[in-house]
Amino acid sequence: MVHGYLIDLDDTLIDDTWSMEVAAKWLAVKFAIPGCDTSEQVVARWTVLTQLNWCRFRNGELSLREQRRKRVRGLLQRELNDGEADEVFAGYASEYQRNWRLVPGTTEFLRRTATLPRVIVSNGERSQVHRKLTALGIHHHFVAIVTPEDAEVPKPNAKIFLHAAELLGLRPHQCLMIGDDYEADIRPADSLGMSTFHVVRGTAGREILDAVPPCPE
Numbered sequence: 001m002v003h004g005y006l007i008d009l010d011d012t013l014i015d016d017t018w019s020m021e022v023a024a025k026w027l028a029v030k031f032a033i034p035g036c037d038t039s040e041q042v043v044a045r046w047t048v049l050t051q052l053n054w055c056r057f058r059n060g061e062l063s064l065r066e067q068r069r070k071r072v073r074g075l076l077q078r079e080l081n082d083g084e085a086d087e088v089f090a091g092y093a094s095e096y097q098r099n100w101r102l103v104p105g106t107t108e109f110l111r112r113t114a115t116l117p118r119v120i121v122s123n124g125e126r127s128q129v130h131r132k133l134t135a136l137g138i139h140h141h142f143v144a145i146v147t148p149e150d151a152e153v154p155k156p157n158a159k160i161f162l163h164a165a166e167l168l169g170l171r172p173h174q175c176l177m178i179g180d181d182y183e184a185d186i187r188p189a190d191s192l193g194m195s196t197f198h199v200v201r202g203t204a205g206r207e208i209l210d211a212v213p214p215c216p217e
């Protein structure tokens, strides 16, 4: 029986890929990007650079700021000093934040799950996770936020899920983990004996609202 929910944030409750794509297209308009003829190519390059350098940040190879600068320099393929790279990233970040939005169905999902404690389990940077939840007005739904800063390890390490369950005062088999990334969210939670729901947007039966049944009238 489920007594609490562990919930991923990006692309589970918040449409992060869309926000990132809009902001990357803004970069394509503002700057000449060598080797990219279309905004889609810019988005594709930015996505690869983001995944690569975010992993290096999470591995401790780069600071948060350094991974941002690497992404900017990699996209623009130019020698930019730190101040110039920071300025480009600040413009991107502003567009990214301006376009944060909820995944369709999230408001109803939060209504349906309100009877049990919920904790966010995200690999995002802690202060940004807070800003996203606050900006979208859903912060109050969660009893806690768990990020690698709290658990000392990122997903898919099982420790971060155990840390979240402990915060809820629950054993793993009493938790339902909901997320969009099979390898990061679902496989490790499943290996701990948690119930899981894999969100696959655009797929019937796998949307966020399919994770929990409707409330009785």
Ligand SMILES: [Mg+2]
Binding pocket: 008, 009, 010, 011, 012, 179, 180, 181
């Ligand atoms: Mg996610």
